Every structure is written in structure tokens, then in C-alpha cells.
Amino acid sequence: MSQNWALSLYNILPGLRKRIAGSSGTAGRSWSEAVIESTIRVLGFSTIGFVLLIFIFLLREGLPMLWEVSPGNLFGTRWYPTFDSFGTLPLILGSAYVTVAAIIIALPLGVATAVFVREAAPGWAREVLKPLIEVLAGIPSVVLGFFGMHVLAPLVRNTLNAPTGLTAFTGAVLLAYMSLPTIISVAEDALDSVPKSYRDAALAMGATRWQTIWRVVVPAAGSGIAMAVMLGMGRAIGETMAVMMVTGNAARMPLSLGSLFMPVRTMTATVAAEMGEVASGSVHYHVLFGIGIILFILTFIINIVAASAIFKKRRKGGLR
Amino acid sequence: MIDIIARQSHARTPVFRLAFMAVFFFLVIDAAAGCSREKPGAVPEPDRSRRTIENKGSDTLVNLALAWAEVYMRSHPDVSISVTGGGSGTGIAAMINGTVSIANASREMKPEEKAAAKANGIDPVEFVVANDAIAVVVNPANPVEQLTLKQISDIYTGRVKNWKEVGGENRPIVLLSRESNSGTYVYFLENVIRMGESKSKLLFSPDTLLLPSSEGISSEIRQNPNAIGYDGLGYVTADQKVIAVSKYENGPFIVPSAETVKYYPISRPLYMYTAGQPTGQIKDYIEWIFNGGQTLVTKLGFVPL
Numbered sequence: 001m002s003q004n005w006a007l008s009l010y011n012i013l014p015g016l017r018k019r020i021a022g023s024s025g026t027a028g029r030s031w032s033e034a035v036i037e038s039t040i041r042v043l044g045f046s047t048i049g050f051v052l053l054i055f056i057f058l059l060r061e062g063l064p065m066l067w068e069v070s071p072g073n074l075f076g077t078r079w080y081p082t083f084d085s086f087g088t089l090p091l092i093l094g095s096a097y098v099t100v101a102a103i104i105i106a107l108p109l110g111v112a113t114a115v116f117v118r119e120a121a122p123g124w125a126r127e128v129l130k131p132l133i134e135v136l137a138g139i140p141s142v143v144l145g146f147f148g149m150h151v152l153a154p155l156v157r158n159t160l161n162a163p164t165g166l167t168a169f170t171g172a173v174l175l176a177y178m179s180l181p182t183i184i185s186v187a188e189d190a191l192d193s194v195p196k197s198y199r200d201a202a203l204a205m206g207a208t209r210w211q212t213i214w215r216v217v218v219p220a221a222g223s224g225i226a227m228a229v230m231l232g233m234g235r236a237i238g239e240t241m242a243v244m245m246v247t248g249n250a251a252r253m254p255l256s257l258g259s260l261f262m263p264v265r266t267m268t269a270t271v272a273a274e275m276g277e278v279a280s281g282s283v284h285y286h287v288l289f290g291i292g293i294i295l296f297i298l299t300f301i302i303n304i305v306a307a308s309a310i311f312k313k314r315r316k317g318g319l320r
Numbered sequence: 321m322i323d324i325i326a327r328q329s330h331a332r333t334p335v336f337r338l339a340f341m342a343v344f345f346f347l348v349i350d351a352a353a354g355c356s357r358e359k360p361g362a363v364p365e366p367d368r369s370r371r372t373i374e375n376k377g378s379d380t381l382v383n384l385a386l387a388w389a390e391v392y393m394r395s396h397p398d399v400s401i402s403v404t405g406g407g408s409g410t411g412i413a414a415m416i417n418g419t420v421s422i423a424n425a426s427r428e429m430k431p432e433e434k435a436a437a438k439a440n441g442i443d444p445v446e447f448v449v450a451n452d453a454i455a456v457v458v459n460p461a462n463p464v465e466q467l468t469l470k471q472i473s474d475i476y477t478g479r480v481k482n483w484k485e486v487g488g489e490n491r492p493i494v495l496l497s498r499e500s501n502s503g504t505y506v507y508f509l510e511n512v513i514r515m516g517e518s519k520s521k522l523l524f525s526p527d528t529l530l531l532p533s534s535e536g537i538s539s540e541i542r543q544n545p546n547a548i549g550y551d552g553l554g555y556v557t558a559d560q561k562v563i564a565v566s567k568y569e570n571g572p573f574i575v576p577s578a579e580t581v582k583y584y585p586i587s588r589p590l591y592m593y594t595a596g597q598p599t600g601q602i603k604d605y606i607e608w609i610f611n612g613g614q615t616l617v618t619k620l621g622f623v624p625l
Contacts (some may be wrong), residue, residue, distance in 0.1 A: 067322050080523055090526075124428060150539065154543045157544060162530065163492040164547065165544070166529055245536070248529035248530075249530040249532075250529050265530070271331045272532075273499045273530070276407070279409060279413065
């Protein structure tokens with residue numbers, strides 16, 4: 001289950017390159033092969049077409065908000081859509097806050113797990129861990145949401161003595177958990193692509209295994225790990241159901257560190273909660289689509305950054 | 321990215337609820353149809369096409385409307401009634417567009433909705449079909465027993481932030497509410513927070529937790545002694561503590577129930593709207609709701625007329 005297109009692009013690339021290299025050598029391809037190839041090509045391009053169509057649809061439904069709502073209102077701090085206050089700032093900050101907090105939690109865990117699986121774990125442990133991590137990715141988010149609501153939220157409230165357990169922190173923990181499989185598998189690939197000669201050289205110079213891992217292998221895989229983080233971020237910012245169930249959805253401005261233990265409202269939860277009953281074509285409807293545009297652009301930027309990391313790595317011709 | 325967008329539209333709770341209800345409902349129809357077929361003395365229908373009444377709207381009313389439809393169809397096997405939720409606004413819009421014959425609503429039609437109906441050549445007729453008390457609930461461990469409307473208003477606007485200011489323990493108050501598209505939210509805002517004053521500009525505090533479902537509210541109330549919430553009396557479970565409410569400072573404080581609702585300050589009528597004066601089967605159904613249907617009202621936690 002690949003969660004976004006940059007990840008699938010990443011997975012497809014090596015195969016594609018091999019295929020192109022292979023096909024140039026064989027003369028006189030058979031007819032059926034040509035059909036198959038063009039079918040695949042059409043399917044591939046149609047994916048791009050779908051993304052474009054979705055973006056056009058979003059623009060058509062969302063752009064009217066720019067002239068229907070004054071900019072001061074649109075980027076204000078009060079979100080009361082039933083009373084014509086469409087301040088999207090708390091929602092944008094809410095999403096950003098939860099996502100960044102989630103990545104801060106997930107990054108050390110994810111990289112450490114990847115290092116353990118790739119570098120330190122004995123063979124049998126690796127065989128058990130890898131499929132288990134894949135299974136982690138398959139847990140439906142609504143199930144995690146229920147877990148968060150009934151187990152994690154009371155735990156957070158009791159241990160931190162917070163007024164409520166439905167906080168940005170609870171959401172960040174769940175999101176960290178959800179982005180872990182992405183981060184682990186991409187980071188592990190990055191570690192995997194560090195040439196054996198690097199390790200051999202380090203060990204030959206008298207470095208311990210620990211020093212080899214943390215001073216040679218992990219820095220060499222740096223760009224790949226950065227990409228893992230970006231992809232994990234893309235996964236986290238778009239998550240809806242679990243976040244809606246555990247963050248409390250209060251549209252307040254998360255401006256201090258203390259806000260981590262207060263409720264927040266994310267963009268995704270807002271769209272999901274309000275789209276169901278909004279009158280089609282109303283100002284509120286257009287603003288919700290506008291939030292969709294903002295989300296789309298954000299994930300697009302994150303994916304572009306992640307994808308450019310792959311291409312940079314390829315240009316350098318180094319590690320892969 | 322496609323995936324992200326798709327997930328958002330799938331995750332909408334009303335959609336899930338709708339789908340669930342639709343499935344449930346088809347099962348009910350099927351079962352009813354099955355029974356009537358097996359009955360030896362049943363009159364065979366001249367034509368197989370059954371008359372269908374489409375009924376859509378308020379999520380508050382949906383359980384009651386389902387129960388009504390179920391019982392009514394048992395005695396009228398030639399009629400099928402399909403009930404869906406989605407919210408008062410959705411139901412009224414569908415009635416104006418002519419896709420349903422009866423709209424359920426937990427609030428009156430807004431002036432702009434009436435104008436839209438008129439523009440579409442429809443003259444909506446209003447029926448009050450039941451009453452609903454809105455209960456204010458807290459955790460059973462909370463010692464607070466009673467609040468005035470003014471106190472509840474101060475709590476929900478964020479002016480009162482600690483339970484000790486209203487006679488409770490020294491704990492912060494956590495405000496819970498349904499999402500802003502719920503009819504209950506609008507009713508609570510207008511009649512409790514603004515205390516019925518139409519000029520008032522008071523709003524829910526920005527710190528209010530907006531939860532997507534009644535279940536979200538009851539689960540937080542159950543486990544959090546700081547929380548205060550509100551919901552229709554029919555949705556309040558036994559493990560929540562219902563607060564006695566008074567309109568005036570000196571009381572009387574009233575715990576809502578079927579008997580006391582006449583004196584309870586936060587209760588509202590529930591409506592059904594038809595496009596024009598109902599005729600034929602729809603007229604018969606609505607008349608039945610006013611007579612035979614009222615016994616079901618109490619059973620589901622609402623208040624009969």
C-alpha cells in the first residue's frame with residue numbers, strides 16, 4: 001500500500017531504468033510487446049492526467065473564496081464558519097504543529113529502527129521485523145483513532161495531569177506511529193544503498209561497529225533519510241480520521257510550546273467534519289475546497305522536495 | 321496525493337452512518353416484505369410496485385424516524401418508507417429539490433430556505449412531531465449538581481474557566497460540543513449561550529472541543545472529570561451525570577425527563593416538513609405519527625407532544 005506518488009515513483013525508478021537500458025539492445029520487438037508497452041504508457045500518463053483533473057476541480061470549487069471572503073477574514077484567527085468567520089490560520093498552524101510534532105517523535109524512532117534492522121539485527125530478527133513493519137502500515141486509521149480515543153487520551157490526561165487527553169500531543173503520537181512504516185522502509189533502503197566499501201574502509205581503519213554506523217553509514221545515507229522524513233511528513237499531514245478523533249478539534253491558535261498539550265484543529269479534520277453538511281455552492285463550501293487547495297499545495301511541495309532528493313542522489317552518481 | 325483526497329471523502333462520518341443506515345434499512349424492508357409474503361391470509365397486491373415515501377434529514381431525529389417507519393410498514397405492507405440522516409439542512413434542501421417527500425429537521429426552516437422553496441414553486445408545510453430536551457452532562461465524579469442558564473452560558477463562552485467558580489472542585493473546565501453543522505449546536509448557541517437574545521453576538525469559546533459524534537462526547541464525559549457537554553436527552557447514557565438546569569438564579573432547578581420537560585428550560589420541538597399539504601399515503605403516515613406513533617417517542621428518549 002504505497003501512500004503517495006513520490007514513494008511509488010521511488011520504487012518504480014530503478015526498474016524503469018533497467019527496462020529502458022534493456023529494450024534499446026533488442027532489435028525487432030514483437031507486436032504484442034508494443035501493445036503492452038503503449039498500454040502501460042497510457043496508464044502511466046493517465047495518472048498524471050487524474051492529478052491534473054483533481055487540481056482543476058479543486059481550483060474551480062475553491063478559488064471563488066478569494067473574492068467571496070476578504071483576505072483579512074480568510075487569514076484571520078477565528079474559525080466560526082456558521083457565523084461567516086473563515087479564519088484559516090488556526091487550521092493551517094494546527095496541521096503544521098501536529099505534523100512537525102509527529103515527525104520529531106517519529107524521526108529518532110524510525111531511523112533507529114532502520115539502523116537496527118539493517119545493521120545490527122541478527123538474520124532471523126530481520127526476517128520477523130520487516131514483515132511486521134509492513135503490517136503496521138496496513139492498520140486502518142479509524143482503528144488507531146479508536147485506540148487513541150479510548151486508551152491513549154486517558155493515559156495522556158492522567159500522566160500529564162492535563163485538562164483533557166484530546167490534545168495535539170495525542171494526535172502527534174498517533175501520526176508518528178502511522179508515519180513510522182514509511183520512514184523505516186525508506187531509511188532502510190537508504191542505508192542499504194551505502195556501498196560496502198565504506199563500511200570496509202571504516203572498519204579497516206580501526207573504527208568500532210558503533211562508530212562505523214553512526215559516523216560513516218548514517219551520514220552517507222543522509223539524503224535518503226531526509227527523503228524518508230519528507231515522505232513520512234506527507235503521510236502525516238494528509239491523515240484525517242485518527243486526527244479528528246483524538247485532537248479535540250478546537251480551532252485555537254497553537255502558538256506556544258504549551259499548546260502541545262491543548263486541543264488543535266487540523267485542516268483535514270475540518271474538511272471531513274464540515275463537508276458533509278455544507279450547502280453546495282455556499283461561501284463555506286468554497287472555503288472548504290480552498291483548504292483542500294492549501295493541503296494539496298503543501299503535500300505537493302513536500303513530495304517535490306522528497307523527489308528532488310532522489311534525483312540529486314542519482315545525479316551525484318554516488319550511492320545508488 | 322490522490323490517495324489523501326480520497327481518504328478525506330471516505331472518512332466523513334455522516335457518510336458511514338448513512339451507508340450503515342441504508343444497509344440496515346434494506347434489511348428491515350426485506351424482513352418486513354418476507355413476513356407479509358409468508359402470512360397465509362395476506363391480500364395479494366395488484367401491482368408489485370410499492371408506494372415509497374422518502375424521508376431524510378436531522379441526525380437527531382433519525383432513530384425515531386426509523387422506528388416510526390419500521391412500525392408503520394408492519395401494518396401497511398404496501399408502503400415502503402426509506403429514512404436517511406445527514407442533517408437538518410441536507411433534508412430540507414432535498415425536500416426543496418423534490419428528491420424527498422418528508423424532511424426531518426431539529427430546527428425551524430430558515431428564511432432563506434423558505435425563499436428557496438418558494439423560488440422552486442414549493443410551499444413547505446411544518447409539523448411538530450415530538451419534543452427533545454437537551455441535557456447538560458458531566459462526569460459522575462463531578463460534584464456539581466445544578467447550574468443556571470447564565471452559568472452555562474458563562475462556561476461555554478470561556479468567562480468561567482474553573483469548576484470551583486460554579487460550586488465544584490478546583491479543576492479546569494473542558495468544553496465539549498458537537499460540530500458546528502449540527503442543529504443541536506445552533507440551538508444551544510442561540511438559546512443557551514446567547515440566552516435567546518437575538519442581538520447577542522456571543523459565540524462558543526475557541527477552546528471548545530468540537531467532537532464529530534455523540535459517541536465522541538459521551539466517551540470523553542465518561543473518562544474526564546473536567547468535561548462538560550450537551551446532547552439530546554435520547555443520546556445520554558446512564559454513565560453520564562445529567563445536570564439540573566434553571567432559567568433563573570433561584571431555581572427551580574429541573575433534571576430533564578419525559579415528565580419534567582414542560583418546565584425544563586432547554587427543550588425544543590422536532591419538525592417534519594412536507595412539500596405542500598400532504599395527500600394520500602404521506603398524509604396517512606403523518607396522521608399516524610400524531611396518534612399511534614407517539615408511544616414510540618418516549619421509548620427512544622424523546623418527549624411526546
